Amino acid sequence: MSTPEGEDNDAWTISFRALSAFGPAVVCAMFEDANFTADDLRRQAPRELCSRGDTLLTRSARLGQLEAAAKLLDLGADLEWPTKETDLSPLQVACHCGHADIVTFFLRRGASIMRRNNRGLSAVSTAVHSADVRCLDILAKAGADLRTRGLSRGNTLAQSASSRGNLNALAYLASKGVNLFERDYRGSSSLDVAAKKRGDQNANNPTLDFLYEVLRVGGAAASVAWTRHQRRERRLPVVCLRALVVR
Numbered sequence: 065m066s067t068p069e070g071e072d073n074d075a076w077t078i079s080f081r082a083l084s085a086f087g088p089a090v091v092c093a094m095f096e097d098a099n100f101t102a103d104d105l106r107r108q109a110p111r112e113l114c115s116r117g118d119t120l121l122t123r124s125a126r127l128g129q130l131e132a133a134a135k136l137l138d139l140g141a142d143l144e145w146p147t148k149e150t151d152l153s154p155l156q157v158a159c160h161c162g163h164a165d166i167v168t169f170f171l172r173r174g175a176s177i178m179r180r181n182n183r184g185l186s187a188v189s190t191a192v193h194s195a196d197v198r199c200l201d202i203l204a205k206a207g208a209d210l211r212t213r214g215l216s217r218g219n220t221l222a223q224s225a226s227s228r229g230n231l232n233a234l235a236y237l238a239s240k241g242v243n244l245f246e247r248d249y250r251g252s253s254s255l256d257v258a259a260k261k262r263g264d265q266n267a268n269n270p271t272l273d274f275l276y277e278v279l280r281v282g283g284a285a286a287s288v289a290w291t292r293h294q295r296r297e298r299r300l301p302v303v304c305l306r307a308l309v310v311r
Contacts, residue, residue: 076104076120080113083123088131095120095135105141108148117148118157125158130166143175151181152190159187159203162194167202177208184215192225197236210242218249226254229261229271244278255279 075098082091098104100120108117116122121141124132133154137143146153155175158166167187171177177187188208191199204210213220222244225233234254238244247253258272 076100076107077113080109080118080120080123083120083127083129083132088129091129091132092135095132095139100139102140105136105139106145111149116150116152119145119147119154121145121154122147122152122157125154125163125166125170126161128161128163128166130163130169133166133169137173143170143173144179146181151183152185153179153181153187155179156181156185156187156190159191159199160193162196162199164196164198164202167191167199171202171206177203177206180215186212188212188221189214189224192221192230192233192237193228195230195232197232200233200236204240210237210240211246213248219252220246220248220254222246222254223248223252223257226257226271226275227261229258231270231274234271234274238278244275 075094079091079094079098082094086094105121106119108119109123111117114123116126118126119141121133121136121143122145124130124136143155144153147157152160153175155167155170155177156179158170175187180186180189186208188200188203188210189212191203200210210221222234222237222242225231225237234244245253245255255272255275258269258275261269261271
């Protein structure tokens with residue numbers, strides 16, 4: 065049964081809001097009772113409800129609601145139907161938010177790792193936004209290219225990670241032999257991106273420190289740079305980074 069848009073108390077809007085308020089058993093029961101049509105399952109939230117224009121499925125992915133996502137797919141939701149404002153697929157949303165279990169589930173259900181949104185972002189491009197590198201690792205094992213570039217400027221994953229100060233992602237990319245210092249089509253590298261974040265010259269910039277250290281020492285000793293910027297007291301195993309040094 066189709067639900068009219070624009071009403072605060074329609075079944076779709078109530079279900080959308082319930083994803084943030086209730087556990088999976090309640091939410092799944094609400095989905096079952098709503099008798100959503102294919103159009104309902106593709107419906108995108110208006111700005112006043114969600115600035116990103118989520119569907120029920122992308123909202124489930126954003127909130128880490130695995131059971132809800134599974135129920136929606138069983139009801140016929142489109143695994144590739146994107147958000148309205150950011151044009152991200154459910155897989156891309158899950159990668160962005162670092163929900164590794166949902167990323168694995170979507171891939172098993174056939175989600176595309178090649179799809180790009182209207183800004184040229186792929187799943188692996190959104191995965192570097194998260195400090196949890198499990199999503200990056202899952203995508204890499206599924207065949208995603210860690211050397212992928214943006215379509216317009218040719219920006220690299222290392223640049224994206226540097227812009228967010230994501231040392232976990234930089235360290236992961238390095239461990240897979242990715243050159244952290246490749247330049248985009250405008251000639252900028254991850255060092256340039258990190259330097260722009262410095263602002264106050266006296267402020268600490270762990271990202272820039274890490275990249276400089278990789279350049280300075282190279283080789284297996286580059287892992288020392290990571291140990292100086294540990295997060296949650298986890299150490300990166302020693303890796304060979306000879307390929308990362310610009311020659």
